[in-house]
Amino acid sequence: CTVKTCWMRLPSFRSVGDALKDRFDGASRVMVPNADLEVPAQRNDAAPHRVPRRDRYRFQLRPHNPD
Structure with a gap:
């Protein structure tokens, strides 16, 4: 095959x-309504509560102490 994507290798x-x-x-x-209302669209499923990034891994930052 001389082309970059060989058709013989494709599914x-x-x-x-x-x-x-x-x-x-x-x-x-x-479905998005065509109304001029500034109402956010409702989701079908409830969004899970997001853990803040700093609390995601459950560790505490300590000041650097080079001994």
């Missing part, structure tokens, strides 16, 4: 199409 068109169709079927439809 079949059918397998690529099947994978894309599976992802499409599993996707969620998002």
Whole structure:
């Protein structure tokens, strides 16, 4: 093969199409209202509580003390 992406190494068109169709079927439809309201869109699931970055690993910073 002389091209950069050899067609002989690629998966079949059918397998690529099947994978894309599976992802499409599993996707969620998002509807955005066309109203001029500045109301944020509601989520389907509740967002988990995010731990602040400084508390994420549960360690305390101490001043550097070179002995």
